[in-house]
Amino acid sequence: xxxxxxxxxxxxxxxxxxxxxxxxxxxxxxxxxxxxxxxxxxxxxxxxxxxxxxxxxxxxxxxxxxxxxxxxxxxxxxxxxxxxxxxxxxxxxxxxxxxxxxxxxxxxxxxxxxxxxxxxxxxxxxxxxxxxxxxxxxxxxxxxxxxxxxxxxxxxxxxxxxxxxxxxxxxxxxxxxxxxxxxxxxxxxxxxxxxxxxxxxxxxxxxxxxxxxxxxxxxxxx
Ligand code: ADP
Numbered sequence: 334x335x336x337x338x339x340x341x342x343x344x345x346x347x348x349x350x351x352x353x354x355x356x357x358x359x360x361x362x363x364x365x366x367x368x369x370x371x372x373x374x375x376x377x378x379x380x381x382x383x384x385x386x387x388x389x390x391x392x393x394x395x396x397x398x399x400x401x402x403x404x405x406x407x408x409x410x411x412x413x414x415x416x417x418x419x420x421x422x423x424x425x426x427x428x429x430x431x432x433x434x435x436x437x438x439x440x441x442x443x444x445x446x447x448x449x450x451x452x453x454x455x456x457x458x459x460x461x462x463x464x465x466x467x468x469x470x471x472x473x474x475x476x477x478x479x480x481x482x483x484x485x486x487x488x489x490x491x492x493x494x495x496x497x498x499x500x501x502x503x504x505x506x507x508x509x510x511x512x513x514x515x516x517x518x519x520x521x522x523x524x525x526x527x528x529x530x531x532x533x534x535x536x537x538x539x540x541x542x543x544x545x546x547x548x549x550x551x552x553x554x555x
Contacts, residue, residue, distance in 0.1 A: 334359070334413040334547070335438055337420075339516070340446035342504045343453040343460065344529045345536060347469040349446065350417040352537045357544070360409045363417040364397050366467050367404065373464075386495055389503025391511060394424045402432060416441070422511055426518040442547055443519045444540060446529035450505060457501045461490040475533060523547070 336353065338346045350361040368386060371379030382392045401419055404410070420426040433440060448456075459472040463483035470477050470490060478484050495504065516524075525543045529536055 335433060335441045336413070336415040336544075337441040337443045337519075338415060338417045338446065339443055339519075340529060341448060341450070341453055341508045341512075342501065343457045344446040344448040345456075345533060346417045346446060347462075347467070348475070348533050349444075349536060349540060350415055351468065352533070353415055353540065353544075356541065357413070357415075359413045359415055361415040361417055362401070362404055362410075362419070363467075364392075364401060364419040364421075365417075367400055368392060368397075369467075387500065389495060389500045389507055391421055391507055394422055394428070397421075398425060398428045398432075401429070405432075406436070420515055423515055423518050426515050440522055441519075443522055443524045444543065445516065445524065445526045446536065447526055448529040452530055453505065454498065454501065457496050458498070460492070460496055462493055463488050464491050 334357075336359075338350055338353075340346055347363070350363065353359075354361040368379070368382045372383055372386075373379070378396065382396070385392050397419060401416075405414060416429075420429050429441065456471065459474075461470045461472060461477075461481075462468070463470075463486065465486050465488040466483065468483060468485055469475075470483075477490065481490050482488070483490060495501070527536060527539050527543070
């Protein structure tokens with residue numbers, strides 16, 4: 334099963350990706366995380382992406398398409414995978430369709446986490462992330478057990494540079510201008526809209542009930 338988690342920055346994709354991964358035992362692939370890893374490793378690609386990410390723009394389609402092509406052919410993706418933050422442009426969506434077909438994989442199932450824009454900025458201000466394992470916290474709704482420390486590995490939590498308010502607003506604008514139109518591309522795919530303005534537990538329940546139906550349909554067909 335190829336799952337695609339779609340939604341604006343701050344809608345909770347990272348949190349749900351982690352829950353889905355644990356539940357379905359499939360890897361979650363975040364192109365944003367992959368780019369941040371390149372940046373931390375100081376690679377040429379990381380250096381190139383840095384200024385674009387810091388300004389709230391999108392890294393070039395060719396670069397992310399290439400990164401993704403290599404990643405989904407890794408052995409851990411054999412039983413399916415979840416995409417978080419990809420595709421973000423219509424070109425990427427068209428590329429992904431062709432790539433999945435070429436690899437003999439089923440078309441992506443789209444889970445759209447829909448959150449009203451005015452809720453997103455408030456969420457972003459209280460968002461913190463573990464730079465080691467990438468787990469996302471929210472100081473208001475999902476705080477770590479010890480203030481400022483990751484529950485899983487004890488690393489000091491950080492605020493992502495691109496979560497500063499002016500950059501975040503730019504990311505929202507990029508989403509509206511370039512990424513939201515990707516939804517129209519998926520009108521003939523399996524598409525589920527999920528209300529994302531609720532607690533992570535509720536959202537995850539909604540997602541699991543959708544996926545249980547998809548999984549039972551899949552086993553009937555196979
Ligand atoms: P969020 O989902 O919180 O907006 P991500 O971690 O997915 O953030 O992405 C961070 C940044 O990485 C984006 O703002 C963008 O600059 C870059 N990026 C991530 N995924 C893509 C993509 N598929 N295409 C182009 N740029 C991307």
